[in-house]
Amino acid sequence: KxxxxxxxxxxxxxxxxxxxxxxxxxxxxxxxxxxxxxxxxxxxxxxxxxxxxxxxxxxxxxxxxxxxxxxxxxxxxxxxxxxxxxxxxxxxxxxxxxxxxxxxxxxxxxxxxxxxxxxxxxxxxxxxxxxxxxxxxxxxxxxxxxxxxxxxxxxxxxxxxxxxxxxxxxRSTALFRYNLENIEKIAVNYMEFPQESFEIEKISSKKPVVKSILTGKTIENLDTLAVLYYASKFQNINVEFYGNDLEAVRRDSIITHCKRFSVEITDIHGNKDLFTAFRKPMPEGSEDEEGNPQPFDKDRMYGLTKNGDFVLIQFFVFDEITPRFAFFEQE
Incomplete structure (x- = not known):
């Protein structure tokens, strides 16, 4: 200088x-x-x-x-x-x-x-x-x-x-970079709709089993191709931004009160990768296009990675890996 x-x-x-x-x-x-x-x-x-x-x-x-x-x-x-x-x-x-x-x-x-x-x-x-x-x-x-x-x-x-x-x-915004053959298990837990939570096992064998986390019920008429297609999405999932500069008090409040879902990947070696998503509160008094109260952001959420990074994520990205339980049933 x-x-x-x-x-x-x-x-x-x-x-x-x-x-x-x-x-x-x-x-x-x-x-x-x-x-x-x-x-x-x-x-x-x-x-x-x-x-x-x-x-x-x-x-x-x-x-x-x-x-x-x-x-x-x-x-x-x-x-x-x-x-x-x-x-x-x-x-x-x-x-x-x-x-x-x-x-x-x-x-x-x-x-x-x-x-x-x-x-x-x-x-x-x-x-x-x-x-x-x-x-x-x-x-x-x-x-x-x-x-x-x-x-x-x-x-x-x-x-x-x-x-x-x-x-x-x-920093790279990569969150999940898993090839299909390296994934053994995926568990998605919906805190707001626990009846939709599911767990997929034996993915690497390409003979998966899907069951409800809430009831333990297994899907009998399983659409195997739908399961494998879903699991392949984890090759390229990204966060939008890092939000580690968010003030600690606000961050702690969001983590405590705004949990939406969690995704946990277990690879073929038994390593676990847990990600938790949280609703993103809007400023007090926010309204949608029709004038209705809008307490949470409709486009983005917060997330917490396995390494402790607080991040911003987009709905349209994570909608791909958070289907409902019935998605895996054959029609």
Whole structure:
């Protein structure tokens, strides 16, 4: 941070020299932001001037980790790699706005370091805010005092939001990733409708048994294909957001009073994976489109994972894995 301040403090002098002696050409090393071969990128470090930091490390061709703790979102990694590959200089910063842009970058920026297998970054640059028309983003290379307006040809917008520094926003949203042959048992418990709760056993054998958790009754006219189709849904179930920043008092109240259902997966090795869903209370006085009281959100719920993460989930995703007991009966 101190190094950046020193660089920015000298920028007034640099601006004078730059614009006084400018001949119409700019040295390549002053504007060489993009990374041509992102397949060789092994790590990315991002830090803003508010103390937020994330370290992204490639573990395999398709797996990245954030801060050595969590697998990352594949879409976020694809986006940042695509950005550093395709972004280009749109224009130098004009003489009239030069000092103002330098001041803006000093006040608010994200430092980006790109690594390719070594301890020293191959490229370091600072990402500032957007231009007034929001079609460009101010950036400056390390050891340079010349900022540029960057963009991606054909993309109309700014790029700064792609270089975010919040750990939880980088985390993979994957909740269940089970292949059918690795699932032994699924139990779904409905706290509000216990008569609909069910348990499926012997899934891995593809000769499943479905029974009511409340009565122990087994479905005799079982639709085996429906059961296997249902179990296959657990290959790709995601949460929407992490909500670990929800205040503890409110979280505890939701966990105590708003339970809706739980899903527990047991794999072929006996490992259990329990997820519990809770209704999401609406602000007091909320109404639906017809003016009726709406105490709970109709689109989203909260959830608690086996690792203790409090998350936000969507009904349309979880409706796929929370059918009623009769769903598995042959018509």
């Amino acid at each position: 101190l190094a950046l301040v020193v660089i920015l403090a000298l920028s007034a002098v640099a601006a004078y020299l730059y614009f006084s002696n400018h001949t119409g050409t700019i040295k390549k090393e002053l504007k060489d932001f993009s990374v041509k071969d992102t397949a060789q990128v092994t790590g990315i470090f991002l830090a803003d001037n508010f103390g937020n930091k994330v370290k992204l490390d490639r573990k395999s061709e398709s797996v990245w980790m954030v801060n050595d703790k969590y697998e990352t979102r594949k879409d976020a990694i694809k986006l940042i790699l695509g950005t550093i590959h395709t972004m280009e200089v749109k224009s130098p910063v004009s003489k009239a706005s030069f000092e103002n842009v330098i001041t803006q970058i000093s006040a608010k920026h994200t430092k980006v370091e790109i690594y390719m297998g070594k301890n020293k970054p191959v490229k370091t640059f600072y990402v500032g805010g957007s231009t007034k028309d929001q079609f460009g983003t101010y950036m400056m290379l390390e050891n340079s005092s010349v900022p540029f307006v960057m963009h991606i040809p054909g993309f109309f917008g700014y790029l700064s939001t792609r270089f975010f520094t919040e750990e939880e926003n980088w």
